[in-house]
Amino acid sequence: MSVSNPTLITFVIYIAAMVLIGFMAYRSTNNLSDYILGGRSLGSVVTALSAGASDMSGWLLMGLPGAIYMSGLSESWIAIGLIVGAYLNWLFVAGRLRVQTEHNGDALTLPDYFSSRFEDKSGLLRIISAVVILVFFTIYCASGIVAGARLFESTFGMSYETALWAGAAATIAYTFVGGFLAVSWTDTVQATLMIFALILTPIIVLLATGGVDTTFLAIEAKNPDNFNMLKNTTFIGIISLMGWGLGYFGQPHILARFMAADSVKSIASARRISMTWMILCLAGTVAVGFFGIAYFSAHPEVAGPVNENHERVFIELAKLLFNPWIAGVLLSAILAAVMSTLSCQLLVCSSALTEDFYKTFLRKNASQLELVWVGRLMVLVVALIAIAMAANPENRVLGLVSYAWAGFGAAFGPVVLISVIWKGMTRNGALAGILVGAITVIVWKHFELLGLYEIIPGFIFASLAIYFVSKMGAPTAGMVERFDAAEKDYNLNK
Template sequence: MSASNPTLITFVIYIAAMVLIGFMAYRSTNNLSDYILGGRSLGSVVTALSAGASDMSGWLLMGLPGAIYMSGLSESWIAIGLIVGAYLNWLFVAGRLRVQTEHNGDALTLPDYFASRFEDKSGLLRIISAVVILVFFTIYCASGIVAGARLFESTFGMSYETALWAGAAATIAYTFVGGFLAVSWTDTVQATLMIFALLLTPIIVLLATGGVDTTFLAIEAQDPGNFDMLKNTTFIGIISLMGWGLGYFGQPHILARFMAADSVKSIANARRISMTWMILCLGGTVAVGFFGIAYFSAHPEVAGPVTENHERVFIELAKLLFNPWIAGVLLSAILAAVMSTLSCQLLVCSSALTEDFYKTFLRKSASQVELVWVGRAMVLLVALIAIALAANPDNRVLGLVSYAWAGFGAAFGPVVLISVIWKKMTRDGALAGILVGAITVIVWKHFELLGLYEIIPGFIFASLAIYFVSLMGQPSAGMVQRFEAAEKDFRLNK
């Protein structure tokens, strides 16, 4: 291996610590509720940082800095869209979803919530939503495994095939053993590591390139358009980047954090912590890519790896500018970003297979111990499929993430959002919303219509389908009664 010993040792210590947390969580995992939602016991700090870390995958330290490095500040519209979308999700969905899931059969998963909220006796709503989760999340998991493989490949000189397994192994281990608590506790550690890396790195790059004035002059000399937020953009392009914010309403791994909060009273404080963390991280990410333009233009002799693959800009800066021990910690932040999201996705897929297929249709009388072990087996199954999908070394992290993000945002976003604010929504409306959203994303992506990011038409068409189909029927008295009771509970305790 080409890596220096300090970097390798740092990685090993970090991975060992994450796996140890997994075994600590194992002791607190007694039933399926513990394994899937941690027994709804998360405080505001863990809820906030876990939601943030599960959201910001390897894309945060690889995909976005690479995009900024290549195109300048015009790519930062995506960060603005994400901040707005995340805030609105915390404001309108988080607290309401926490109480709605509790009032609707103490639902553990999104399909479980949909089935209870809309009294779907046929099982169709549960099956379709679980299938959407499995299809899009398996793609999303693959993106995380690609990011981890890129990290191990460039840091330790491994072949892509070896790096693929090395990057995924630790995440699979602690998710398999500890379930939701392991994922949430490790997310908190990983979120701390990520913000440390993203605040420290741009400061050191700035110092290495001669300070603010010198750095900005170098970036301008490279291309004055780097400062132009509208460079090479169109109205549709900006709307497409901002449209990423719509995805938050439908991401099962983020929504699960809201469902697992210890009470609705924790949500407001969690929102403040999470949004502060997110704004600082995204600001640091944009700065890393932007200042990297100046550094590599001044040092073309070391720019080869970044020229070959711009998603390596953070990795290369960490290796070039820091003591190997510090570089090891900073590069561990990429692994933290990858592991935090991948673990959440594996767990959501596992919960869909266990709670929404196995328990509901195959073994209704299964014991809690049996369900937990089925959940663990499903983690392994989904991980193996995702590794197979990630086997193509030409995969780009941002491309894989954008497709899966759009799929969830359009299929589930309108259903979740409208289900917690409109009591007249019906089961057929929910079904229409999921189908229209998912199909629109797939068709729009295939034909690349208008150059518009597929989440936007998907979200709009799904919302319209929910509204008009719901008007054709009437919710039952029980549905309305549960909705009103949950809304009252929310307003009294928020």
Template sequence: MSVSTPMLVTFVVYILGMVLIGFIAWRSTKSFDDYILGGRSLGSVVTALSAGASDMSGWLLMGLPGAIFLSGISESWIAIGLIIGAWLNWRIVAGRLRVQTEHHDNALTLPDFFSSRFEDNSKLLRVISAVVILIFFTIYCASGVVAGARLFESTFGMDYQTALWAGAAATILYTLVGGFLAVSWTDTVQASLMIFALILTPVIVIVAVGGLDDSLAVIRAKSLENLDMLKGLNVVAVISLLGWGLGYFGQPHILARFMAADSHHTIRTARRIGMIWMILCLAGAVAVGFFGIAYFQNHPEHAAGVSQNGERVFIELARILFNPWIAGILLSAILAAVMSTLSCQLLVCSSALTEDLYKGFLRKNASQKELVWVGRLMVLVIALIAIALAANPENRVLGLVSYAWAGFGAAFGPVVLFGVCWKRMTRNGALAGMVVGALTVLLWKDYGYTELYEIIPGFAFASIAIVVFSLLGRAPSEAAQQRFAAAEAQYQSK
């Protein structure tokens, strides 16, 4: 495959721009608090768009459009579940978590928050949650590296190993240098690029087919099932797809954005911006796949790429319908989605290693400068491990990504939700919820007797464990309840 000069130039300019933002953020990074949470200085727009961009990986522009293209509109149930879950997360958790972390020793990470909130002097909660984050996110990072490599491989005809390093290098560099501010600022740019691509592309596809009515007629003529929201689905399948939304309560990379907002008052505006962005992006992704059916039905001579791999539908439409320069910008949106998610995952892993393990157990009195440099070193270490795992894209370890979302959602989701809403929750309740949630996901995936998505029983059993073990044990100390009450009072203040 020949390398397209306009696409190559567009990608290079885009990547250099992201790295430049990283070096600008370097100058604003004075302490470890800055490096991990940006000094809790994010405004509503950056909070909203960085949360959205860090959530939506290459799946948004490849996986979801591909599923719709192959199976029809019934695959959009997952988008509906995600929208509901994200809104509930913004509405119930975001503002409370922002305030609670500040009241509990200015916690910088989820393990840090759990340890302080539940007065865990044994540090067992901190260790278990940090290990869960490291295991799942290292695998997540590997999948992001693979996605970036596949994009470079298919766009520029690189061999896989070269594409692997090309796709990962820029993300590693700006995360390594600029930390949370670089990740958040670049996420904002990337979120803007993603929504531009996902609004423009389906509009041009519809125009190319001959209009909305003609597009729907072609899709209907190919198969009426493409318009059936329940095609091949039973009640359990629909509930399982909607259940993806439960995962939001426990995703550390998304929750970190809430913790970094400049105040809980910012969250309200950020929620509106973030939800509008998310709805438009998901609707655009569904539309790309859906109307892509009509385009390639009318133009079978262009369908070779999508016939081999349905997830290439966005890439093929961008190449066919747009000027190479515009196509380069649109395809950069895929890179943006991959980079935005990978960068925040690297940073969360770094924070778990640095704040929760290095500072927590090895160097309690480490200086801020030392912690920043250790954090940078940990980004590099995790990135190199992820690249090593991704070196063989067929490696079985990448199969774990399919339920990593469920693992985080069930292990951390109920703990976070109850932790910010219920003052009677105890350390033993949190520990039981975390262990029961994670184990249920793992066991249900391997031995489940129904097709129900494992996050649903995992979330339910973890919630029950939290309530039972909290009520069986001694109530939290008076000081812990007072801190919780003070944080809740601040959250409720106008």
């Protein structure tokens, strides 16, 4: 392998530390609630950083800096949309969902919550929502494995096949062993590593290019439109990029963090920590891509790999500007971003299979130990399917991430948001919302109507379906009573 020893050693130490955390979490995992939600014991710092790290996958250090490097600040609208969406999700959903899941059968998963919240005796709501999770998240997992493989392939000169297994193995190991606590604790370490990399790198690039004034002049000389946030954009284009923020309301791996918080009181401080982390990370990401324009304009002799693949801008800057040991730490941040998201997605899929299929339909009286081991087995099953999907390097799996994000955002987002703020919502309204949201995304994506990102019509139509179908019936007295009790609990403790 064509690799410098310091980088390899740094990667090995980092991966070993993540697996060690998994074994530490194993000792605190005694039942299914521990494995799926960490026994609802996360404090505000872990809740905040885990929610952030599970959200920001490899695109934070590869995709977004690459887009900024190629097109300038006009690509930063997506970052603005994500910040707004994440803040509103923390504000309106986080605390209420934490309380509502506890009052509705101490639900451990989203399908479990929907089934209890709307007294769905048929199991239809549980099955449909669990199927949506499994389909979209298996694609999501495959995309994470591809991103990890690309990192190992380019950093260590491995073959794609070897890199595929090397990138996936560590994540599978600590998720399998330690479950939710391992995922959350490692997410906290990974979030710290990511923010360190994204604050340090743009500062060093700025110094290497001669300071702020020199850097900005070089960027302007390359193309004055790099500073123009409206370059090559349309109203629909900006709305589509901002629309990514709507996805937060329906992402199961992020919502699971809210459900696992130790109390509603933790949510407010977790929100402040998480939003500060997110804003700093996204600002650093934009800065890496933007300042990279100046650096590679001044050093065209080393710009070859970035011109060939602009998503390598962070990787190349880390290799060129830092001591190999520090570069190894910075490159580990990319692995951290990939691993933190992939581990959450594996666990949510495992949770859906274990809690919503195995326990509900096959083994209602299964022991807690049996359920934990079934959960671990399901992590392996989903991971192997995802690896099989990612095995062909020509697969355009990464392009499906925006599709999966839209699918979750439109199918679950309106249902989750409205279910925690409106007691008049009914079971049929929830079912209509999931189906209309998912179908709209699929149809809109297929026909590429108006050039508008499919999450926006999906979210709007699903919300309207929930309202009008709910108005055709009425919630039961039990549903209203539990909602009021949860809302009272939330207002007393927030």
